Amino acid sequence: MSTIIHPGTLGQLPRPILPTLKTRRIDLVLGLIGLVLVAVLVVVWWTAHAPSSAAPSAASNSAPSGITSAPGLRGDLTDFEQNATSLSASNSPAAFLVLIQSLKQSEPLSKRSIVLTALKDAAPLVTPELINALDDSDPGVRAGAAQVLGLRREDQAIAALIDATRDPDANVRREAVKSLSALDAWQALPRLEQLVVNEPNSDVRQAAIAAEKSFKNKIAQAIGVLTPDLRDISATTGDVPQIYAVTTSNFYARHGNAWTLVGRLPDVPLAIATGNDSNLIYLATISAGLYRSLDGGETWEHVQFGIQTPTHLTATAVVADSQNSRQVYVALASSGAESGTKDPLGISVSNDGGTTWEILGNSPMDVVTTRLVIDPQSHNYLFGMAGDASWRYALPTPGCDDCLN
Numbered sequence: 001m002s003t004i005i006h007p008g009t010l011g012q013l014p015r016p017i018l019p020t021l022k023t024r025r026i027d028l029v030l031g032l033i034g035l036v037l038v039a040v041l042v043v044v045w046w047t048a049h050a051p052s053s054a055a056p057s058a059a060s061n062s063a064p065s066g067i068t069s070a071p072g073l074r075g076d077l078t079d080f081e082q083n084a085t086s087l088s089a090s091n092s093p094a095a096f097l098v099l100i101q102s103l104k105q106s107e108p109l110s111k112r113s114i115v116l117t118a119l120k121d122a123a124p125l126v127t128p129e130l131i132n133a134l135d136d137s138d139p140g141v142r143a144g145a146a147q148v149l150g151l152r153r154e155d156q157a158i159a160a161l162i163d164a165t166r167d168p169d170a171n172v173r174r175e176a177v178k179s180l181s182a183l184d185a186w187q188a189l190p191r192l193e194q195l196v197v198n199e200p201n202s203d204v205r206q207a208a209i210a211a212e213k214s215f216k217n218k219i220a221q222a223i224g225v226l227t228p229d230l231r232d233i234s235a236t237t238g239d240v241p242q243i244y245a246v247t248t249s250n251f252y253a254r255h256g257n258a259w260t261l262v263g264r265l266p267d268v269p270l271a272i273a274t275g276n277d278s279n280l281i282y283l284a285t286i287s288a289g290l291y292r293s294l295d296g297g298e299t300w301e302h303v304q305f306g307i308q309t310p311t312h313l314t315a316t317a318v319v320a321d322s323q324n325s326r327q328v329y330v331a332l333a334s335s336g337a338e339s340g341t342k343d344p345l346g347i348s349v350s351n352d353g354g355t356t357w358e359i360l361g362n363s364p365m366d367v368v369t370t371r372l373v374i375d376p377q378s379h380n381y382l383f384g385m386a387g388d389a390s391w392r393y394a395l396p397t398p399g400c401d402d403c404l405n
Contacts, residue, residue: 081114088118096126100133105140116144120151127152131160139169146172150179158185165191166377170201177204181211184218186243186254189235190322197373197390198383219245223252223259232271234281237322242278244297251297262297271371273318275325280353282328284315290330292354303354307332307345314342317384319372326353329360329382331369342368347382347393364391 084102087095099122102115119126130152133145146164149157161183164176177195180188188211195208220230225247235243245252246269251262267285274281283291283300290303307313314333321327329349333342347363350356360382367386374382382393 077110077114080111084114084118088122091123091125093125093129096122096129100129100136100141100145103133103141103144104138107140112140112144116148116151119144119148127154127156130154131157134160134164134167134172139167139172142167142169143171143175146175146179150175150182153183155183155185158183158187161185162188162191165195165204170204173199173201173204174207177207177211181207181214184215186215186233186235187241189215189233189243190237193371194373194375194383197371197385198375198378198392219259223247223261231269234272234274236274236276236278238276238278240278242274242296244272244274244281246272246283253297263299266291266300266302270314270316271318273320273328275320275322275327277325280320280325282318282320282330282354284318284330286314287312289313289332290315290318290354305332305348305357313345316342316344317369317372319374319382321374322376327351328354329372329374331372331384333368344368347372347384360393360396363393367391 084099087099096119099115099119103112107115119130127149130145130149131154133141136142136145142164146161149161158180161176161180162185165173165180165188167173167176173195177192180192192208192212192215195205196212199205199208216230216233217227219233220227223230223245229247231246231248233243233245235241243254245254245259246265248268249265251265252259253262254260265283265285267283267288269283269285271284272281273284279294279296281293281297283293285291288302289305291300292303293300305313312335314335315330316333317331319329327350329347331347332345334345335341336343344365344367345359346365347360347369348357349360350358364384364386367389369384369386369391371385372382373384380395380397382395384391384393
């Protein structure tokens with residue numbers, strides 16, 4: 001006999017076919033919790049990723065408001081370059097300030113290079129900001145601004161760049177000199193001569209020497225002579241500057257953008273000098289001492305020193321005061337006992353345009369001086385160069401015949 005056991009017997013409860021009300025409530029709560037967790041995860045992800053993707057627009061939007069630093073210029077070099085290019089293209093003075101301040105000395109060279117390129121390609125509106133930056137407190141900003149002005153060939157910055165050659169930081173002075181050379185700023189010639197003689201930093205001095213050489217090469221090409229035949233160039237310091245050049249036999253003047261042959265020279269020159277009077281020119285020569293012109297080089301007259309020498313008298317260097325052309329200093333020498341040598345005769349000064357002369361007491365007599373300069377910022381001193389060595393001479397105080405500063 002068999003026994004049949006039916007479902008639900010022996011205490012087994014039947015399984016419900018439809019969910020109860022309590023089950024539905026639990027499922028609803030769990031679903032809401034899941035949605036909240038997903039929302040939290042989305043917010044966290046967005047917070048972590050949104051700032052980096054929005055950085056370029058933040059920099060662009062904030063630049064016109066006058067900020068001085070921008071988060072958009074941070075990050076790796078790729079982002080930095082993109083944001084620098086964006087700021088440069090914005091044509092906004094405030095954006096240009098952001099770029100210029102990124103030239104600070106503390107910034108990495110790689111980022112400074114990117115900023116220099118961006119500023120070089122910026123709109124003309126950046127030029128006043130760059131000129132103003134030559135007075136910034138940070139030497140890196142000043143040096144960078146000087147460099148960019150040269151790269152942009154900004155002629156309107158010539159006067160400011162000449163002033164920058166007196167900056168206390170050598171890097172700024174060097175970049176200013178290099179930019180003046182790039183601009184063909186012949187108005188800077190008097191200042192370059194001073195730097196060649198009395199600049200203490202060798203890098204700046206070499207930059208000035210290179211700038212002078214560049215000027216001479218371009219002028220020689222313009223007047224159609226070989227560079228060795230161009231003996232010297234000089235620029236006046238008056239309100240309307242004039243530039244002159246002498247070859248072994250001819251005198252030239254630049255009028256506008258063209259060079260004109262004024263006439264022949266009375267002797268082979270070593271140097272010329274001008275001051276604030278464009279008509280008064282001094283010519284130092286090899287065998288006849290000094291000549292002067294009162295009519296801008298049209299005619300020349302020989303200057304008498306009253307010095308008796310058994311051989312030819314040579315004027316080895318000459319300089320006129322930049323503020324008073326009638327005050328002129330000349331280094332003299334006579335032929336030495338051995339062929340090709342010179343015996344120095346010291347430095348003579350004239351306060352009346354070369355009519356009367358007197359020898360400066362205790363001026364260098366043991367070396368042949370080949371350059372003379374007067375720095376308007378150190379007007380109590382005369383600076384000279386003999387070979388590669390420089391000297392400084394304290395000028396007598398006006399009205400004091402026996403005392404020196």
